[in-house]
Amino acid sequence: MSIPPLAATTTAAALATRLRQDIDQGRWQAGELLRQEQLASEFGVSRIPVREALAQLQSEGLLRIEHYRGARVSWPTPAEIDEIFDLRHLVESDLIARALPRHDERSCRELARLQGQLEDAQDRLGWIGGDIAFHEALYRPAERPRSLALYRQLRAPIDRFSVQQLGPEARKQGWAEEHRQLITAAASGDVPAALATLAAHLDATRMVVLAACADLGDG
Amino acid sequence: MSIPPLAATTTAAALATRLRQDIDQGRWQAGELLRQEQLASEFGVSRIPVREALAQLQSEGLLRIEHYRGARVSWPTPAEIDEIFDLRHLVESDLIARALPRHDERSCRELARLQGQLEDAQDRLGWIGGDIAFHEALYRPAERPRSLALYRQLRAPIDRFSVQQLGPEARKQGWAEEHRQLITAAASGDVPAALATLAAHLDATRMVVLAACADLGDG
DNA sequence: CATCGTGTAATTGTATCCAATTATACGATA
DNA sequence: TATCGTATAATTGGATACAATTACACGATG
Known part of the structure; x- marks a missing residue:
């Protein structure tokens, strides 16, 4: 508490x-x-x-x-969104590689708890907040405050597309599965697996966000 | 003009x-x-x-x-300075790799002009401003506005150490030589050479900034 | 009818003033 | 003497009032 x-x-x-x-x-x-x-x-x-x-x-x-x-x-263009996801890939890969060796049983339990909380989220804002909390907990053991702040800063201008487009159901399966794979990788300290999962996770999110951007631009 | x-x-x-x-x-x-x-x-x-x-x-x-x-x-700790330079390495390597294939004769002339202007700078502020201008011109052909803004943002909290510690003379030779190597790499499109030079440039600067941080912290 | 001034309304940028909070000086008390 | 409590000064956060700029309506003119 x-x-x-x-x-x-x-x-x-x-x-x-x-x-x-x-x-x-x-x-x-x-x-x-x-x-x-x-x-x-x-x-x-x-x-x-x-x-x-x-x-x-x-x-x-x-x-x-x-x-x-x-x-x-401001309304990010698809090119800007692409750039942001490229930067997220750079920064978050570095963060996860540094964090993974420092995860322990306690931090992994926390990750599992946050994931559970996330899957129970009712509204879209709670869901995106839960996703942010999960990833921050995943990266926090790296003890890289500046990179973590940068991670937040990169998400900020594109989270609106996730919030507005995705209900809690859209892509929920694939996304929850990737989170669980990240927890497993953290528990076993498997950096290559975590990097691969993270890349897939980011690419999938990129596609969803780009689609949402196109939709909201039309409407 | x-x-x-x-x-x-x-x-x-x-x-x-x-x-x-x-x-x-x-x-x-x-x-x-x-x-x-x-x-x-x-x-x-x-x-x-x-x-x-x-x-x-x-x-x-x-x-x-x-x-x-x-x-x-705010007064960055040595750990924060290290982290900032690691992030600069990530971001600027990406920028230079994307920019290099898009440099042409005109942009290289501009780089040379900025470098000349830089070496003529009289005061420390003009010198750091010239360094910023040179690197921005080096990265601009990448057409990655977000990354360029991030580059500026990463420099902002540590430039004060360069300004306060370095006169226009300190490490001027090595630093000018590295800039000229970057221009040559840009002209020939030699990405690996540019990446290597950039890494050396950043590492040398990191050492100077860390030393300046320690000095200013004592005094 | 389209286009260009002109004047008014709406909106932002800044100055002045008041309230809320914190820092400091000073005396009481153990 | 050292420490705590209190009163006062100093400083920041916010509200109100005014100045600068822009947006819009409307009429004149070709």
């Missing part, structure tokens, strides 16, 4: 978290403008923390702020 | 650029606090754009903002 985080956070950060979810859930279309005043009144705050939240999301690559015009959600 | 950017920028962005330089030049010590009011009066603006600039620099990893306490410049 985790200790509650003493609530010492800023409203701008809370807003950023909320807006991140809204973007993932497709609240705004491709180039639609996010109005500061509207968001401020919606959440009962002034525009100052709204602006700081928008700046934060811009630094995460989720939207782009144009001078005196407004903030519009 | 590049067209001047129509000056359409915000004061927060201008402040961020200036503060970035100040951090690179060692204006603040390891955990020293940046005072908003002081910066605001120094630049003749209110605290609002100062805060936005600080938030921007935090997102770049140059400083960390603590709630109701203030912003202090």
Whole structure:
């Protein structure tokens, strides 16, 4: 059981978290403008923390702020999505190779627990959050904080496609199977197997995300 | 000749650029606090754009903002520096391998021009800026905007050590020689040679930065 | 009818002001 | 004397108010 985080956070950060979810859930279309005043009144705050939240999301690559015009959600092109998955392949392969030798029985139990929790997730946001948690637990023993942050940063702009396109059912079998193979590889320290599974996992996800991107671009 | 950017920028962005330089030049010590009011009066603006600039620099990893306490410049540990250079190796190797086949006579002339400009640089900031420009021109033909942005992001938190430690003389020979080898490899499309030179270039820089980190940590 | 000014409304960027929190000085107490 | 508690100052976070810029409606003109 985790200790509650003493609530010492800023409203701008809370807003950023909320807006991140809204973007993932497709609240705004491709180039639609996010109005500061509207968001401020919606959440009962002034525009100052709204602006700081928008700046934060811009630094995460989720939207782009144009001078005196407004903030519009960014829409990765298929080429950018490809590039992001190539980068994820580079970074996550490095992470998993470093993490695997350092996994132990306890960390593998944790992985299994997270996977169970993931398969029980009810809504799409919980499901994507569970997937993130699983992979972070998989990579954490590498003790590479910068790479882990980079992993998060690379996922951020494309998770919306998974959230919006995939229900908890789509590709659930293949994806759960790959996760279980990763747990097995972690338990036995089989780096080549983990690398192969990870590559397959990423390639499959890439195809789904590209398809979702095309669909949402049309609609 | 590049067209001047129509000056359409915000004061927060201008402040961020200036503060970035100040951090690179060692204006603040390891955990020293940046005072908003002081910066605001120094630049003749209110605290609002100062805060936005600080938030921007935090997102770049140059400083960390603590709630109701203030912003202090972040100080990478040797382990973090190692990790950053490992990531640079991954990303820049990928970039150079993709860029090399797409270099032509014109782009190589541009590389040579930038290298000449770099060797003429007078102050340390101009020198580091020239190094950044050279590597960006080297990687740009890859047409991988995300990777290029990542390259910038990885350099940002460690360039200060190069700026503060290295004069234009330190390791100038070896470093200029490596740059010329990279130009030759680009002209001939010799990917293995470029990868080897890049690896050596990065490793040499890593050593210098780690030494500078240790020195500045002591003083 | 299309196109170009012009003026007004809407929106963002910044300054000023207030509230919330933290740091510091100073005295009480063991 | 060292430590704790309290009052005050210093600082940040946020709200309100104003200035700068852009978007839009509307009419004039070819």
